[in-house]
Amino acid sequence: MxxxxxxxxxxxxxxxxxxxxxxxxxxxxxPPRELIGLLRDLTPWYENVHRGQSTASRRTTAMFEASFDTIAAWLNAPGRGCVATYRNTTEAINAVMYSLLTEFRDGDNVVTTMLEHNSNYVPWHALCREILPRLGRRVECRLARFDADGQLDLDHLASLVDGRTKLVCCTGASNFSGTKPDLSKLREIADASGYAQPTGETRALLLVDAAQLAPTSAIDVRALDVDYLAFSFHKMLAPFGVGVLYAKQHLLDHALPFLYGGDMIAEGRVTPETVAWNDLPWKYTAGTPNILGTIASAQALRLLLDLVLPTAFFGGTGPLPxxxxxxxxxxxxxxxxxxxxxxxxxxxxxxxxxxxxxxxxxxxxxxxxxxxxxxxxxxxxxxxxxxxxxxxxxxxxxxxxxxxxxxxxxxxxxxxxxxxxxxxxxxxxxxxxxxxxxxxx
Ligand SMILES: Cc1ncc(COP(=O)(O)O)c(C=O)c1O
Known part of the structure; x- marks a missing residue:
């Protein structure tokens, strides 16, 4: 074949x-040689984004912003408004945790699994055992087991989910056993919870850690109907330093940002009384982002296509079929x-x-x-x-x-x-x- x-x-x-x-x-x-070369090729126009009238800044800004379109297309996300970049998968999952922190109600729970990388367990442990107790809220972190073959025990996981399960967090592929849980079943289980989210939805949110899934599978976030999905580009040919958080746009619209400061606020809309957030996805990019890393990461996706097929997507910003x-x-x-x-x-x-x-x-x-x-x-x-x-x-x-x-x-x-x-x-x-x-x- x-x-x-x-x-x-x-x-x-x-x-x-x-x-x-x-x-x-x-x-x-x-990293393929082309990506290292790309970093060198970008340096004659080296500039910050979103803060300069120079041709260099506008040029870098355009490439940086187009990177979000490439990443969205790769995931079959509706658009760049669903994509936030962080340093890695770990930071992306922490961003979800901190964004949802204020929403957890006393008596809620989070369900995750014994197959997780610590990145998708420790933040939930910390939320339930360290952070929320200090705010006087009791939220439980429940762990689904795996069976003797290393398969996630979906019946056990389903038994842990109830009407107070705000979030189900699961790996798309284990970095130890290689297990690939059935994500459509997880969606069904999360749906059955009936949890009343502040957005009006009545189901548990589903977060997938795709750090090991993304490098060898096409991910279609709409088909999977995941609420959050995170992965790291350093496992997908790109240089170190950039991870992605995909989230449904209404969740990013509704949630509090994880980091606050410059560039994540609407231009000129800061007063001693009020601060207005920037449009998505920039609401989630506080401070100077990893500009070259983000451009190289998006180009790594385009290059991946060219390495396997006789296509010429690398270096461009056009749509990806x-x-x-x-x-x-x-x-x-x-x-x-x-x-x-x-x-x-x-x-x-x-x-x-x-x-x-x-x-x-x-x-x-x-x-x-x-x-x-x-x-x-x-x-x-x-x-x-x-x-x-x-x-x-x-x-x-x-x-x-x-x-x-x-x-x-x-x-x-x-x-x-x-x-x-x-x-x-x-x-x-x-x-x-x-x-x-x-x-x-
Ligand atoms: C399944 C899984 N999740 C999360 C991570 C964390 O990724 P990062 O170190 O890029 O945050 C890894 C890294 O090995 C992983 O394999």
């Missing part, structure tokens, strides 16, 4: 020349799924190796080699030129739920530029480490 030409794609990156086997892509991906986005992400998904299946098949042959999570998953494999510290495994892999990551991957709850002590595993994760050769080298290196462990044992 037509996937993609990873060898051709690799020619756009510098890391292969360094001989690296980059298999830690769930943490961050590598939905069909191209879906075709490209289907190919990326198939390619990375094939690599993951090959990796799992290879690792399954190694005695004493335990993998975590279901068969169908996002492109990552977390495992432990019995009797060997996952940190020692990752270091031994690095000595063989293979980049992995050991730790709890911030999925601390899931590691504890599996009784892992220390709460850690070693993880290999794949991106569109990985090849079967990368997988084979990684699996062979793990096999060697397992064999040397037996010799030592």
């Amino acid at each position: 037509n996937a993609l030409d990873a060898t051709r794609i690799r020619a756009h990156f510098d890391f292969p020349a360094a001989g690296r086997v980059v298999t830690n892509n769930a943490a961050s991906t590598q 939905r069909v191209a986005i879906e075709e490209v992400m289907a190919r990326v998904g198939r390619h990375t799924a094939n690599l993951t299946a090959r990796c799992m098949a290879g690792l399954a042959e190694i005695n004493g190796l335990q993998m975590y999570g279901p068969e169908h998953r996002t492109p990552l494999v977390s495992f432990n080699l019995g009797g060997v510290s996952p940190f020692a495994v990752a270091e031994a892999l690095d000595r063989r030129g293979v980049e992995a990551r050991a730790g709890c991957h911030c999925a601390t709850l899931a590691h504890h739920a599996l009784g892992l002590d220390p709460p850690a595993s070693c993880r290999l994760s794949f991106a569109l530029y990985n090849t079967t050769d990368d997988v084979d080298r990684a699996v062979e290196a793990v096999r060697e480490i397992a064999a040397s462990r037996r010799l030592v044992g």
Whole structure:
């Protein structure tokens, strides 16, 4: 089946020349040369946005603002008014938490899951255990469990949702087990809550952490009918520093901003008595934003299309056809799924190796080699030129739920530029480490 030409794609990156086997892509991906070049190309017109009459400022402002249109198109969002940028997924989820803080009523609850990255658990824990109690409000954070196959237990999650569930927060794909919860089922469960939102809606809001979903899937926020969705561009080829919060426009219209200050206020509408917010999405961009990072991030999406298809979207600001986005992400998904299946098949042959999570998953494999510290495994892999990551991957709850002590595993994760050769080298290196462990044992 037509996937993609990873060898051709690799020619756009510098890391292969360094001989690296980059298999830690769930943490961050590598930047293509064009994006680094783009930053250089922007510097002759380097200027701040929304605060200057110079050609340079107007030019930079136009590119910056168009970036929001690209991001909205990528997500099939109605428009730029649904897109706010932050530093990363973590900050985007915190923005939701702080925006909703005043809306929680005594006796409400938030439902999240044991599969979450700490980014989508700790803010809700802090809200319920640290912040709201100081304001005299009791709000409960409820955690849905996962089953022995690593699948989210949707029946358990549904049993936690009731008429006081203001918000259901769930990962789109776990960065530890690779589990991809059924988001349409989550929507149904959230709908069934019947919670009376201040906007007049009667259902729980649904927030999806798409940090691991967005890099290998086409996301259609309207089809998913999510209220909030967050992801980070540093996992999608762009340089570090920009994350996205998609939110339904009426929620952003209604909510309080997370950060207050310059640029998020309507021009000239500040008096000692009143302050009026700027139009969306600028109501949510207080202060000077990460201008170059935002432009590069939006261009990373356009370049992703060109890397996979013979298109020429990079460098432009025009519309992105939905069909191209879906075709490209289907190919990326198939390619990375094939690599993951090959990796799992290879690792399954190694005695004493335990993998975590279901068969169908996002492109990552977390495992432990019995009797060997996952940190020692990752270091031994690095000595063989293979980049992995050991730790709890911030999925601390899931590691504890599996009784892992220390709460850690070693993880290999794949991106569109990985090849079967990368997988084979990684699996062979793990096999060697397992064999040397037996010799030592
Ligand atoms: C599922 C998931 N959520 C959230 C995050 C946090 O992303 P960031 O560090 O960009 O805020 C990550 C990062 O690994 C992740 O994998």
